[in-house]
Amino acid sequence: MSDRNSARAPRLPKVLHRVAVVAAMVIAFFPVFWLLSTSFKPYEEWASSPPHWLPKKPTLQNYRIVFAPEAARRFAATQAGSLDYKVSGSAWAAFGTSAVVATAATLLSVVAGTLAAYSISRFRIGGDSFAFQFLSVRMFPPIAVVVPMVVLFSMLRLTDTHLGLILAYTAFTLPFSIWMIRSFIEEIPVDLEGVAQVHGMSQAEAFLKVTLPLIRGGVLATALFVFILNWSEFLFALTLTSGHVVTVTLQVANYVSASSGKLYGVQAAMGTISTIPVIVFGFLIQSHLVRGLTFGAVKE
Amino acid sequence: MRDGALVLQNLRKVYEDRPVVKDFTLSVFDREFVALLGPSGCGKSTILAMIAGFEKPDAGSVSIDGRSVDSLPPHRRKVGLVMQDYAIFSRMTVRQNLEFGLKMQSLRSSERRARVSELVERLSLGDLLKRKGDALNLSEMQRVALARALITRPSLLLLDEPMSNLDASVRSRLRSELKLIQREFDQTILYVTHDQIEAMSMADRIAVMRDGTIEQIGAPEEVYRRPRNRYVAQFLGEPPINLIDCTVEQQFGEPVARMPSNGALPLPRGIIFEGAAVLAIRPHNVRVAHQADQHTETARVADIENLGAEHVLHLDYGDQHLAVVTTPGYASVGDILHLAFDLIHAHLIDPASGEVVASELRGAPL
Amino acid sequence: MERRDTVQLGTQCRRLLRIARLPFSIVLVLPAQLITLLVVVVPTIIVVWLSLTDWQPTDNIPWFKAEFSWFWNFYDLLSDERFVGAVLRTLFVVTLCVSTELVLAVALALLFLDEWPWRKVAVSVIILPMMVVPVDAANAFFMLFNDHGPINQLLSLVLDRPVEYAWLADPHWALLPIIFAEVWQWTPLMFLLVLTAFLNVPRNQWRAALGLGATPAQAFFRVVLPLSLPVMLVAVLIRAIETFKIFDVIYILTRGGPGATTESISMYMYNGAFVYFRMGYVAAAALLVLFVVVSVCLALFKPLQKHYE
Numbered sequence: 001m002s003d004r005n006s007a008r009a010p011r012l013p014k015v016l017h018r019v020a021v022v023a024a025m026v027i028a029f030f031p032v033f034w035l036l037s038t039s040f041k042p043y044e045e046w047a048s049s050p051p052h053w054l055p056k057k058p059t060l061q062n063y064r065i066v067f068a069p070e071a072a073r074r075f076a077a078t079q080a081g082s083l084d085y086k087v088s089g090s091a092w093a094a095f096g097t098s099a100v101v102a103t104a105a106t107l108l109s110v111v112a113g114t115l116a117a118y119s120i121s122r123f124r125i126g127g128d129s130f131a132f133q134f135l136s137v138r139m140f141p142p143i144a145v146v147v148p149m150v151v152l153f154s155m156l157r158l159t160d161t162h163l164g165l166i167l168a169y170t171a172f173t174l175p176f177s178i179w180m181i182r183s184f185i186e187e188i189p190v191d192l193e194g195v196a197q198v199h200g201m202s203q204a205e206a207f208l209k210v211t212l213p214l215i216r217g218g219v220l221a222t223a224l225f226v227f228i229l230n231w232s233e234f235l236f237a238l239t240l241t242s243g244h245v246v247t248v249t250l251q252v253a254n255y256v257s258a259s260s261g262k263l264y265g266v267q268a269a270m271g272t273i274s275t276i277p278v279i280v281f282g283f284l285i286q287s288h289l290v291r292g293l294t295f296g297a298v299k300e
Numbered sequence: 301m302r303d304g305a306l307v308l309q310n311l312r313k314v315y316e317d318r319p320v321v322k323d324f325t326l327s328v329f330d331r332e333f334v335a336l337l338g339p340s341g342c343g344k345s346t347i348l349a350m351i352a353g354f355e356k357p358d359a360g361s362v363s364i365d366g367r368s369v370d371s372l373p374p375h376r377r378k379v380g381l382v383m384q385d386y387a388i389f390s391r392m393t394v395r396q397n398l399e400f401g402l403k404m405q406s407l408r409s410s411e412r413r414a415r416v417s418e419l420v421e422r423l424s425l426g427d428l429l430k431r432k433g434d435a436l437n438l439s440e441m442q443r444v445a446l447a448r449a450l451i452t453r454p455s456l457l458l459l460d461e462p463m464s465n466l467d468a469s470v471r472s473r474l475r476s477e478l479k480l481i482q483r484e485f486d487q488t489i490l491y492v493t494h495d496q497i498e499a500m501s502m503a504d505r506i507a508v509m510r511d512g513t514i515e516q517i518g519a520p521e522e523v524y525r526r527p528r529n530r531y532v533a534q535f536l537g538e539p540p541i542n543l544i545d546c547t548v549e550q551q552f553g554e555p556v557a558r559m560p561s562n563g564a565l566p567l568p569r570g571i572i573f574e575g576a577a578v579l580a581i582r583p584h585n586v587r588v589a590h591q592a593d594q595h596t597e598t599a600r601v602a603d604i605e606n607l608g609a610e611h612v613l614h615l616d617y618g619d620q621h622l623a624v625v626t627t628p629g630y631a632s633v634g635d636i637l638h639l640a641f642d643l644i645h646a647h648l649i650d651p652a653s654g655e656v657v658a659s660e661l662r663g664a665p666l
Numbered sequence: 667m668e669r670r671d672t673v674q675l676g677t678q679c680r681r682l683l684r685i686a687r688l689p690f691s692i693v694l695v696l697p698a699q700l701i702t703l704l705v706v707v708v709p710t711i712i713v714v715w716l717s718l719t720d721w722q723p724t725d726n727i728p729w730f731k732a733e734f735s736w737f738w739n740f741y742d743l744l745s746d747e748r749f750v751g752a753v754l755r756t757l758f759v760v761t762l763c764v765s766t767e768l769v770l771a772v773a774l775a776l777l778f779l780d781e782w783p784w785r786k787v788a789v790s791v792i793i794l795p796m797m798v799v800p801v802d803a804a805n806a807f808f809m810l811f812n813d814h815g816p817i818n819q820l821l822s823l824v825l826d827r828p829v830e831y832a833w834l835a836d837p838h839w840a841l842l843p844i845i846f847a848e849v850w851q852w853t854p855l856m857f858l859l860v861l862t863a864f865l866n867v868p869r870n871q872w873r874a875a876l877g878l879g880a881t882p883a884q885a886f887f888r889v890v891l892p893l894s895l896p897v898m899l900v901a902v903l904i905r906a907i908e909t910f911k912i913f914d915v916i917y918i919l920t921r922g923g924p925g926a927t928t929e930s931i932s933m934y935m936y937n938g939a940f941v942y943f944r945m946g947y948v949a950a951a952a953l954l955v956l957f958v959v960v961s962v963c964l965a966l967f968k969p970l971q972k973h974y975e
Binding site: 352353354373374375376378379380381383385387388389390391392400401404405448449452 | 868870871873874875876877878879880881882884885888889892893
Binding site: 010011012017018020021025029030031032034038047048049050051053108112113116119137138139141142145147148149150151152167170172174178203204228232234235238239248252256261267268271272274275279282283286 | 797907945
């Protein structure tokens with residue numbers, strides 16, 4: 001067999017190679033599998049010993065609990081009486097909140113980011129310090145900003161509001177948006193806009209009608225990427241809210257906190273549904289993920 | 301007959317149902333310079349890949365120095381490689397590049413230094429030793445690539461179109477350089493190219509390739525003067541050989557070629573071929589004159605190509621094209637010229653098979 | 667939009683711009699800058715202020731009226747065992763995680779250099795971990811490392827005796843599940859980067875090395891790896907930065923406990939601010955960390971810039 005696709009390293013014998021790959025796949029999938037499996041386990045099987053890898057009596061009970069408060073109450077009353085079950089609210093609400101916050105923050109981030117990226121790319125605003133600026137924002141541990149933000153937000157009455165979270169998320173994904181979209185803009189030659197302007201368009205029109213359509217795909221990928229970041233966000237959701245605004249990640253954490261982590265089935269159910277959108281979007285933008293996660297340093 | 305340094309037997313390689321190399325057999329003898337000449341896509345690079353061990357032949361075998369290397373991985377065949385893009389190790393210095401192969405052979409550093417000096421001298425690499433691979437220009441890279449391959453004293457040196465990236469002016473000097481180096485180092489070389497000038501000027505033997513097989517193999521003189529078929533005849537020679545459609549008639553046992561202007565060219569007696577034929581004659585072997593005593597073939601000048609020391613006249617001959625070489629200024633566009641063919645240098649080709657059926661067509665010029 | 671409308675809009679905008687006397691370029695970055703200002707710059711100012719006080723929200727006075735304790739916070743921090751512990755622990759975790767991820771990534775990348783029928787499927791599965799919400803991944807590992815979880819079950823099989831270890835309750839070993847979770851989640855990213863680097867190595871340099879007598883292993887270490895080093899370095903840097911901020915995983919798995927034995931810097935600051943309510947103190951800690959982070963960033967900026975350009 002020829003090595004057309006070519007090796008750049010020593011090769012393993014075929015069987016060993018396939019086994020190694022399968023082993024890696026199993027390790028990659030196993031925790032997700034466990035989450036999925038546990039979400040269908042009835043109460044008795046949650047912490048059984050030895051653990052059941054697949055539920056012997058699969059049930060949708062956990063999902064019902066997560067979505068409907070009455071099911072939750074019934075459950076607390078009958079089976080989990082020993083567990084102090086204090087989590088209110090349903091997954092619908094959490095989903096809705098996450099959707100609203102993530103979408104709004106994404107839109108804001110991408111729009112503001114595109115404008116800024118355009119300015120940085122075509123007008124060289126900020127010059128070369130841009131890269132440094134960008135990097136240092138990423139290096140900030142968010143927690144360092146959370147404390148004063150809590151203070152600031154309470155002054156501005158933004159705590160526990162959707163708007164507050166949206167603003168926070170936008171600010172922290174802006175560097176990604178700007179960086180990614182900038183790299184897409186740079187791939188479009190300035191001359192195209194020049195030609196458009198010669199034909200009578202203003203610079204804004206040239207950007208909107210010529211460049212933007214060309215980078216549509218990249219902007220979309222950036223949006224999905226930012227959405228994933230927003231959806232998965234936890235720290236701000238935890239600290240900038242106090243019970244009224246609950247995202248899916250926070251809801252998962254609530255189940256864990258309320259029961260010292262013992263509500264396995266319910267946690268797993270909530271976990272599964274909270275992570276599905278992200279997995280779907282992630283696969284859609286696989287190739288752009290690398291560009292985003294490395295701040296554009298590596299283009300696949 | 302000497303032992304072949306390289307013997308390729310019935311090599312075959314198929315990519316996705318398309319045979320790229322078909323039943324390829326070739327021997328390169330010790331210290332010989334063989335050129336593998338052919339257009340892009342005819343399989344020449346694939347053959348090199350099979351010799352080096354990067355591709356496995358679907359059939360056939362490769363032997364180097366009398367031993368089969370079919371089961372040997374690339375790093376155990378003692379084959380030197382110079383690739384088309386030179387593949388210099390970009391992050392290493394030139395010296396490190398040169399010493400790489402020697403390190404792999406576990407030579408001591410004193411020995412390595414000695415060999416490097418030897419090649420530095422020969423290929424004028426002195427200034428380059430400390431430079432990084434990615435800081436070299438194309439012709440510097442080519443010299444380094446050559447040195448890097450030669451320094452390991454391989455049984456066989458494979459070169460894949462090493463000059464196609466270089467300027468024309470550099471190439472002619474390099475051609476003589478390479479030939480000299482080959483003699484000095486007693487190196488066996490298999491040189492792949494599509495440039496017939498390179499093949500003609502450097503090779504001991506040329507193998508002309510088409511679509512995965514060898515059409516003809518022989519010394520440059522031989523493939524040039526005695527091509528076996530239309531393809532080989534056309535491939536070699538600049539300007540390309542003229543191919544004139546004519547008809548061979550047998551008139552009372554005397555064969556003649558009926559030419560485009562309706563003249564009859566007498567052909568040697570032995571020719572029994574009859575019917576539509578192609579007369580192949582090189583532009584240098586057709587003489588022209590403004591006047592002629594007897595009735596001769598004529599053609600009109602349609603275009604003149606100025607090559608400096610000579611002119612190539614493109615003539616309308618009947619409804620065909622004829623190229624002729626003359627001294628500058630001999631004729632102008634529109635002139636009618638009389639033609640005289642040096643039939644001793646002409647060939648007769650069977651249009652159906654493309655094979656040359658007769659050469660050295662002695663006969664009195666018209 | 668019709669051309670006429672667009673032109674009108676454009677003219678109006680231009681009029682506005684002329685009034686505000688702002689060049690178009692500045693206008694474009696305004697939205698982004700404003701948001702950043704609100705959410706990043708102003709809080710930073712507040713942090714600086716707070717760090718000079720020992721304000722606690724439970725004091726019931728507004729933060730700007732808190733008494734100044736000047737640089738005492740910083741002094742206390744440097745001798746605070748818990749803070750220093752958090753810093754060292756975080757550095758330890760970063761080093762361990764990133765190096766493990768790198769080694770595993772290289773090993774994995776080596777497996778994916780060639781083509782085979784189900785390669786695409788394999789890649790999709792391998793990168794699944796990095797697409798899982800970190801909180802959910804942590805949750806999954808929480809269950810895996812349970813006393814009666816599959817990890818203990820497998821260990822029982824291997825060691826041939828019942829194992830019901832309470833990993834997350836052990837001050838010495840609680841970091842293990844955390845590190846496992848982090849490595850599991852982010853090795854795929856390193857893998858993608860390293861694989862890209864390997865595949866970008868010019869094939870002919872590899873072949874040249876083999877032709878010169880290098881075994882595949884030698885060619886890999888002497889040619890492929892050095893050429894991949896720049897990208898691998900970027901990958902390591904990026905992962906180090908991100909791992910430094912580790913929070914979600916620790917919150918879900920241990921909250922920093924037992925005691926403070928799994929507290930990272932982020933966890934420390936969270937606990938300090940939202941459990942012990944010492945916001946002034948935490949602000950000072952934040953500044954210290956920020957200072958270190960920015961210096962490192964500056965120090966590394968030059969080589970990074972070279973790579974980006």
